[in-house]
Amino acid sequence: xxxxxxxxxxxxxxxxxxxxxxxxENGKIxxxxxxxxxxxxxKSYLNNSHANNAKTQALVQKITDVEVIIVxxxxxxxxxxxxxxxxxxxxxxxxxxxxKTYPYIRIxxxxxxxxxxxxxxxxxxxxxxxxxxxxxxxxxxxxTVRSIFQIRxxxxxxSDAEGHMQYAPTKPQCNDRRGVLHTPNKxxxxxxxxxxxxxxxxxxxxxxxxxxxxxxxxxxxxxxxLGKTKQLAKDLEELMxxxxxxxxFEKAATVRNRLRSLGDFIAKQKVISPEFKDRDIFxxxxxxxxxxxxxxxxxxxxxxxxxxxxISKASLESDEEILQRTVEKYYLESDFIPKEIILPxxxxxxxxxxxxxxxxxxxEQSVAIHSNKVDCHAEAARNDGKTISVLLPKIGxxxxxxxxxxxxxxxxLKEFISSFEKRDKIIPHSLLSLxxxxxxKNPPRRIECFDNSHIQGSDMVSAMIVFIDGKPKKSEYRKYxxxxxxxxxxVNDTEGQPQGIAPTNDDANLRGNPCGxxxxxxxxxxxxxxxxxxxxxxxxxxxxxRFLRAIEEKQELPDLVIVDGGKGQLSSAFxxxxxxxxxxxxxxxxxxxxxxxxFKPNSSLPIxxxxxxxxxxxxxxxxxxxxxxxxxxxxxxxxxxAIQSELSEIKGIGKITMxxxxxxxxxxxxxxxxxxxxxLEVLNMKQFESLQNFLLQKP
Numbered sequence: 098x099x100x101x102x103x104x105x106x107x108x109x110x111x112x113x114x115x116x117x118x119x120x121x122e123n124g125k126i127x128x129x130x131x132x133x134x135x136x137x138x139x140k141s142y143l144n145n146s147h148a149n150n151a152k153t154q155a156l157v158q159k160i161t162d163v164e165v166i167i168v169x170x171x172x173x174x175x176x177x178x179x180x181x182x183x184x185x186x187x188x189x190x191x192x193x194x195x196x197k198t199y200p201y202i203r204i205x206x207x208x209x210x211x212x213x214x215x216x217x218x219x220x221x222x223x224x225x226x227x228x229x230x231x232x233x234x235x236x237x238x239x240x241t242v243r244s245i246f247q248i249r250x251x252x253x254x255x256s257d258a259e260g261h262m263q264y265a266p267t268k269p270q271c272n273d274r275r276g277v278l279h280t281p282n283k284x285x286x287x288x289x290x291x292x293x294x295x296x297x298x299x300x301x302x303x304x305x306x307x308x309x310x311x312x313x314x315x316x317x318x319x320x321x322x323l324g325k326t327k328q329l330a331k332d333l334e335e336l337m338x339x340x341x342x343x344x345x346f347e348k349a350a351t352v353r354n355r356l357r358s359l360g361d362f363i364a365k366q367k368v369i370s371p372e373f374k375d376r377d378i379f380x381x382x383x384x385x386x387x388x389x390x391x392x393x394x395x396x397x398x399x400x401x402x403x404x405x406x407x408i409s410k411a412s413l414e415s416d417e418e419i420l421q422r423t424v425e426k427y428y429l430e431s432d433f434i435p436k437e438i439i440l441p442x443x444x445x446x447x448x449x450x451x452x453x454x455x456x457x458x459x460x461e462q463s464v465a466i467h468s469n470k471v472d473c474h475a476e477a478a479r480n481d482g483k484t485i486s487v488l489l490p491k492i493g494x495x496x497x498x499x500x501x502x503x504x505x506x507x508x509x510l511k512e513f514i515s516s517f518e519k520r521d522k523i524i525p526h527s528l529l530s531l532x533x534x535x536x537x538k539n540p541p542r543r544i545e546c547f548d549n550s551h552i553q554g555s556d557m558v559s560a561m562i563v564f565i566d567g568k569p570k571k572s573e574y575r576k577y578x579x580x581x582x583x584x585x586x587x588v589n590d591t592e593g594q595p596q597g598i599a600p601t602n603d604d605a606n607l608r609g610n611p612c613g614x615x616x617x618x619x620x621x622x623x624x625x626x627x628x629x630x631x632x633x634x635x636x637x638x639x640x641x642x643r644f645l646r647a648i649e650e651k652q653e654l655p656d657l658v659i660v661d662g663g664k665g666q667l668s669s670a671f672x673x674x675x676x677x678x679x680x681x682x683x684x685x686x687x688x689x690x691x692x693x694x695x696f697k698p699n700s701s702l703p704i705x706x707x708x709x710x711x712x713x714x715x716x717x718x719x720x721x722x723x724x725x726x727x728x729x730x731x732x733x734x735x736x737x738x739a740i741q742s743e744l745s746e747i748k749g750i751g752k753i754t755m756x757x758x759x760x761x762x763x764x765x766x767x768x769x770x771x772x773x774x775x776x777l778e779v780l781n782m783k784q785f786e787s788l789q790n791f792l793l794q795k796p
Contacts (some may be wrong), residue, residue, distance in 0.1 A: 103162065104143075109190070110136040114170060115168045117132060117139050118165070120160070120162040121395070124162070126187050127184045127187050132174070150413075171452040175429075191408060193406040201226060202225070203223050203224070203225055203226075204315065205223045208308060212243065212248050214232075214235060217580055226319075226323070235309060236575075244358065245318075247299045250298070250603060251302070253287075255302055276468070285507075293305065334356060337356060374437060375436050376437040377438050378392065378395060379392060379423065379438070379440050379499075380503040381423075381442075382503060384510050385514075388408040389507065393505075407513055420441070420444045429453075437486050437488060438489060439495055452600055463655060528540045530712045542566055544661075545643075546659040546722070546723040548661040549636060558579065560730060561574065561723070562722050562723045575643070634665050640673040645677070660687050661687075662687055664759070680698070693705075747791045
């Protein structure tokens with residue numbers, strides 16, 4: 098199964114902890130895993146211990162290479178594995194749906210911090226809480242916190258400890274999107290905004306509050322955001338009593354109002370346990386190819402939030418593997434670990450999880466694992482010297498908590514599947530409008546648009562772009578070069594990714610069979626025409642290449658084909674579809690740019706769509722995108738040819754060396770600006786001297 102070279106490589110892998118990466122024959126990473134003992138773990142894929150796991154069997158058959166990265170501990174391996182999975186997205190790893198669209202609460206790293214909602218994480222020392230799945234609840238929470246603790250919402254830069262701005266503005270400074278302004282007075286000094294006058298801010302911008310007092314307010318606000326309200330209420334009560342004893346009744350009244358507002362907020366939170374404990378309760382649900390995991394966030398016995406993860410292609414994964422990935426991802430992104438973690442069943446690689454809880458949180462490495470017939474639980478030391486219990490309850494109240502989490506996960510999964518199915522059935526209004534205006538049999542859910550690009554026949558190229566349900570599908574865009582010596586080149590290209598050449602048949606097969614298909618009954622003679630500056634011939638060639646391949650590979654046919662041009666281009670393309678027997682299966686139109694006329698086959702009169710119609714706007718979007726894609730490719734070839742023609746004049750520099758220079762420096766200008774040491778990495782001394790002489794003659 099494995100080559101002898103790979104077996105030798107595996108035998109030399111160290112026994113240290115780390116991560117391993119399996120690669121396929123193309124060098125692409127298909128699986129990333131972690132191990133306490135790398136050699137033993139990788140060797141385990143050689144035996145038949147995975148005979149009952151279809152996913153692992155499929156994985157093993159595609160492994161052609163392995164790479165390892167050694168780390169100091171299991172916890173480091175876990176973190177590195179998570180980072181690499183996010184980066185490479187291997188096919189055989191469990192990929193949880195990313196929460197990047199969910200909001201976080203940000204506490205800024207400023208002298209007078211702000212607290213607000215954001216969806217972008219900036220590594221500047223700010224603290225982030227979340228992500229939160231319920232935006233409405235987060236907004237209510239943030240409004241409550243700002244109201245109780247009078248946290249500023251303006252964006253001005255208050256730099257020093259006395260609460261002064263770094264500079265005094267000469268123009269009003271906008272506070273936020275509500276339009277609240279900080280305005281300078283006649284002495285060009287800042288005046289407090291409206292928030293100060295209505296009691297929502299203590300105006301640190303005009304030294305209305307000291308740095309220490311303001312930061313104490315932020316600290317209390319952070320406790321509320323984390324759900325730690327019990328101790329905070331006690332502290333506020335003591336502070337109120339202190340101010341009262343000191344006869345500072347105004348301050349005591351302020352603290353009293355905060356305490357009342359905090360009490361109203363706490364009363365609205367759902368209490369699920371009379372025990373004032375911090376817990377995270379996990380649940381899992383499955384439905385066909387999909388799975389959902391959920392965590393209830395319980396702080397001091399109150400449910401303060403939840404978070405869920407959706408997993409596709411989950412049928413080949415066990416509950417233990419899915420839960421393991423969920424737990425690892427959740428705690429890698431969390432700043433707080435509760436005293437109890439309750440799971441519905443065991444997780445794979447429990448030792449990594451326990452090691453992470455102890456080592457990653459900078460605490461003692463003492464781990465104890467216990468089990469009995471009723472509950473199973475493990476304990477790890479926490480950073481405050483206490484232990485974290487990992488529980489797998491079978492009966493009792495804690496088991497009911499797990500059932501509640503499972504039920505909610507099942508509900509979320511059904512909701513997701515329902516919306517997923519509806520999404521496939523919903524047809525955008527613009528497509529229905531286009532179907533009506535063009536009198537099509539079916540809604541054009543898949544549309545392909547073709548365009549040519551060249552300058553008087555030089556560097557002639559074509560491009561095909563694909564829209565599915567009215568949106569571009571860039572992974573299916575294609576670029577075509579014109580015929581060269583009875584051969585053709587099609588570039589499978591997703592923008593920003595490496596270009597590949599297709600097909601891969603040898604030269605003998607390509608002659609007389611330019612599409613590379615094996616069917617000898619299809620006449621390919623029309624593809625061997627040297628069309629020079631013939632735009633119609635280029636369109637015929639491109640359409641034939643596309644649909645011959647679609648027939649041979651049984652690809653999905655488009656509902657509508659658009660060619661950029663008038664009657665001539667349309668007739669050329671339609672003739673090919675007729676020859677291939679697709680004229681009844683695939684609708685085709687031409688779009689002339691001058692008057693935005695739409696032509697249909699066998700019709701001399703154009704269709705004039707209203708300028709404001711959604712149908713015409715969609716057609717224009719398709720045409721413009723195809724034109725952009727084609728002309729970009731044409732310019733790339735033209736620039737490359739220009740570079741090659743200039744460098745070809747240099748004595749001693751052949752095609753291979755020329756290609757190396759182009760790949761490394763990109764242009765002649767890049768070659769001219771390169772240092773001697775950089776050039777000598779590509780050229781030998783004789784070639785280097787020839788290049789220098791050439792550049793001196795042509796500065």
